[in-house]
Amino acid sequence: MNEAVCSVGVDVSKRKLDLALLLNNKLKTKVVENSQSGYSQLHQWLLDRGAVIESTHICLEATGPYSESVALALVELGWTVSVVNPARVKGFAQSELSRNKTDALDAALLARFCAAMHPAPWTPPPAEYRELRAWVDRLQALKGIQQQEKNRQEAYDASGQSALVASVQVHLDWLQQQISQLEHDIDDHINRHPGLKHDATLMLSIPGIGDTTVAKVLAYIGDVRRFDSAKALAAFIEVTPRQKQSGSSVRGRTMISRTGHSALRTALYMPGLVALRHNPTLKAFGERLKSNGMAPKAVVGAAMRKLVHLIYGIVKSGVPFDAHFGAKNLDLQDGI
Incomplete structure (x- = not known):
């Protein structure tokens, strides 16, 4: 098959990837697992259907860790990947007056969006930034739980349930210990990477x-x-x-x-x-x-x-x- 520009939409979920390949105005679909073996199948499936790495553009929505692992794997394999804001894709769907929504239809929508809008390619952040983001997300999660527990403790105290107040305090003490450790780990992570430390000092x-x-x-x-x-x-x-x-x-x-x-x-x-x-x-x-x-x-x-x-x-x-x-x-x- 002669080389042609093609667009690929990937709808990402926890366990599977719905693929839609738009090539020569024809749509081809496929479903693979959201795993390393699935990424290899995706790669080979695209090649078998005439997609050329240098002239293929793959689009997927930003859906947190599930989409990032897919994007990282595809970029490492040499594909051009765009991770787009879901709001842009939703607006594109509204412009098409789309009424139905399934994983397969979403993948096809992403392929058409990719062909029409040509979003900017995604460049993976360095590993130290991705690791730092994981640390920060974990810290924020624990702080959220800590605030919830403080609210519960206040309610128990107001109702005179001293045993529950003490029970919550045990959890709060543990949470504070974990939060302090995470804050130390984050500081240590920044200090161990010269680029992060340099920018942090400036800020x-x-x-x-x-x-x-x-x-x-x-x-x-x-x-x-x-x-x-x-x-x-x-x-x-x-x-x-x-x-x-x-x-x-x-x-x-x-x-x-x-x-x-x-x-x-x-x-x-x-x-x-x-x-x-x-x-x-x-x-x-x-x-x-x-x-x-x-x-x-x-x-x-x-x-x-x-x-x-x-x-x-x-x-x-x-x-x-x-x-x-x-x-x-x-x-x-x-x-x-």
């Missing part, structure tokens, strides 16, 4: 940014230098303002967009509050916005966006935070 020079926030930024973003600009990084996290205006009647309130990385956006909220008080650059920036009539929550959102710009700037330049340099550029805010 920590920004007043308002602490160890916890630095670990999340490195884990969820990876190397910030992969973004072309600070605006692109802010858009990835979605700490950018979203306007809603149409004609003469629709004048919606401008507010922060919430379609990006929610965990990282949440992680920047408290640093934004702290920076407005203790970071001289952001303190002056926030006071100026307040004097212009901006709502308090909007000021915090703007401070979060400013922090993202500062993170990008100091890591990209390799120069630690300088309050005097930042103060000169307060008025050069785009979109706030």
Whole structure:
């Protein structure tokens, strides 16, 4: 068969992969296990049906660890892979007026999306970043359980159930021990990798940014230098303002967009509050916005966006935070 550009959609679930190969306007399908042997079958199936590695584009949705393992395996085999935001695929399906949803149909939809939109290829983050993200996710999970247990303990205490209060306290003591150990492991992991340690040191020079926030930024973003600009990084996290205006009647309130990385956006909220008080650059920036009539929550959102710009700037330049340099550029805010 002559070489032709083909698109492949992979719908990922825990146990299986639904494949759809779009080649010469013909669709071919296949189901394999979501395992190392399944990845080998996928590779060989594509080759047997005329897919050429150099001219084939594979798309799958970002679905956490299940999709990442597939993407990593395919990239190692030489295929061009895009891991796309599910919201983009959903919007594409709506544009086609799709009504039904099955794994096979989703795979075919991804193949058509891939052929029409040509999403950017996915580059796997280095192993140290992937490992750090796993540590950070585990830490956040334990902190979530810890807060749940504290809420239960408070309820038991209010109802006078002292035995249950003591039982929960045993679990809380264990959780705190595990959390402290994980925090130590995360710090040790960052210190053992020169690149992570260098970027962490630069970020920590920004007043308002602490160890916890630095670990999340490195884990969820990876190397910030992969973004072309600070605006692109802010858009990835979605700490950018979203306007809603149409004609003469629709004048919606401008507010922060919430379609990006929610965990990282949440992680920047408290640093934004702290920076407005203790970071001289952001303190002056926030006071100026307040004097212009901006709502308090909007000021915090703007401070979060400013922090993202500062993170990008100091890591990209390799120069630690300088309050005097930042103060000169307060008025050069785009979109706030």
